[in-house]
Amino acid sequence: AKKNGRNQMAFFSPALDHAAQTRLQLADQLREAIRTEAFELHYQVKVDIASGQAMGAEALLRWRHPVQGLIPPAEFIPLAEETGLIVAIGEWALQTACMAAESWHRCLGTPLSIAVNLSAKQFQDAALLEKVRTALLHSGLPAHRLELEITESMMMHKPDEAAATMRALRQLGVHLAIDDFGTGYSSLGYLSRFPIQCLKIDRSFVQNVPDSETDSTIARSIVSLGKSLGLTVVAEGVETQSQLDFLRQHGCHIAQGYLLGRPLEAARFIEQLRQQEAA
Numbered sequence: 001a002k003k004n005g006r007n008q009m010a011f012f013s014p015a016l017d018h019a020a021q022t023r024l025q026l027a028d029q030l031r032e033a034i035r036t037e038a039f040e041l042h043y044q045v046k047v048d049i050a051s052g053q054a055m056g057a058e059a060l061l062r063w064r065h066p067v068q069g070l071i072p073p074a075e076f077i078p079l080a081e082e083t084g085l086i087v088a089i090g091e092w093a094l095q096t097a098c099m100a101a102e103s104w105h106r107c108l109g110t111p112l113s114i115a116v117n118l119s120a121k122q123f124q125d126a127a128l129l130e131k132v133r134t135a136l137l138h139s140g141l142p143a144h145r146l147e148l149e150i151t152e153s154m155m156m157h158k159p160d161e162a163a164a165t166m167r168a169l170r171q172l173g174v175h176l177a178i179d180d181f182g183t184g185y186s187s188l189g190y191l192s193r194f195p196i197q198c199l200k201i202d203r204s205f206v207q208n209v210p211d212s213e214t215d216s217t218i219a220r221s222i223v224s225l226g227k228s229l230g231l232t233v234v235a236e237g238v239e240t241q242s243q244l245d246f247l248r249q250h251g252c253h254i255a256q257g258y259l260l261g262r263p264l265e266a267a268r269f270i271e272q273l274r275q276q277e278a279a
């Protein structure tokens with residue numbers, strides 16, 4: 001039988017501490033938010049470093065809460081993940097992001113790629129492939145313009161199953177990126193075992209470039225590793241011109257960060273693209 005969150009809470013209430021109550025309330029609100037489509041995607045531009053042209057965007061989830069306003073993903077994704085609600089939210093995000101990317105193409109005449117973050121639960125969902133296929137079909141977005149971002153830990157959890165999922169996604173034609181690269185615990189050997197196209201250097205390494213010698217060495221090494229494996233290398237969290245200059249100098253392909261553009265809601269993102277094209 002399907003359990004009702006509210007009834008459960010009433011039943012267990014006396015024994016529950018405050019934190020657990022809050023979590024149950026939040027889970028209820030998340031379910032309600034799915035029903036009322038209270039989620040939004042904000043889009044952050046990805047720029048080709050050599051040409052300075054916008055080449056795509058990453059879709060970043062937000063929750064438009066009736067009382068608390070815009071809530072960042074860090075505050076609700078962990079619970080959405082634990083409760084499994086992330087699967088429905090993620091499916092919505094996938095569809096919405098693909099539709100957005102295709103609409104920019106129609107509006108601006110320039111094809112842009114769209115990167116969507118996958119959660120661990122979504123990555124393990126047996127229906128993932130079908131959901132990706134449906135999102136592409138409904139939006140009309142060509143598969144090669146969709147990039148799915150996954151983390152090292154998601155790949156290393158059950159490496160054989162992960163590799164099989166990734167091969168199936170590749171057969172659809174979508175691109176796969178490793179997010180937050182360098183922060184996981186995996187060995188480099190796995191890079192050749194998984195069919196990936198892109199590495200995203202984690203912001204923590206980009207942040208102290210070029211002042212920190214160690215971080216500069218790490219960032220430079222990731223760029224050269226990615227390039228020698230034939231992968232596209234993206235630097236995330238680029239905030240300063242000197243970071244961007246360093247990345248350009250070392251041949252990093254793509255930059256993303258506040259220097260190039262903050263995540264913006266869809267309408268403002270299109271405005272930003274228009275202004276950049278006019279400039």
Ligand code: C2E
Binds near residue numbers: 059073116117
């Ligand atoms: P992420 O995938 O590593 O996304 C990058 C985060 O860095 C985003 O935070 C972005 O707003 C922020 N950021 C971008 N440029 C800069 C910069 O120059 N400086 C600084 N300080 N920060 C920058 P956000 O939007 O709060 O997202 C946090 C995390 O939530 C994401 O990290 C991702 O792991 C997760 N997330 C976001 N959207 C989704 C989604 O649709 N599904 C899933 N499963 N996870 C998502």
Ligand code: CA
Binds near residue numbers: 058117149179
């Ligand atoms: Ca990401």
Ligand code: CA
Binds near residue numbers: 180200202236
């Ligand atoms: Ca990232």
Ligand code: CA
Binds near residue numbers: 180202203
């Ligand atoms: Ca990150």
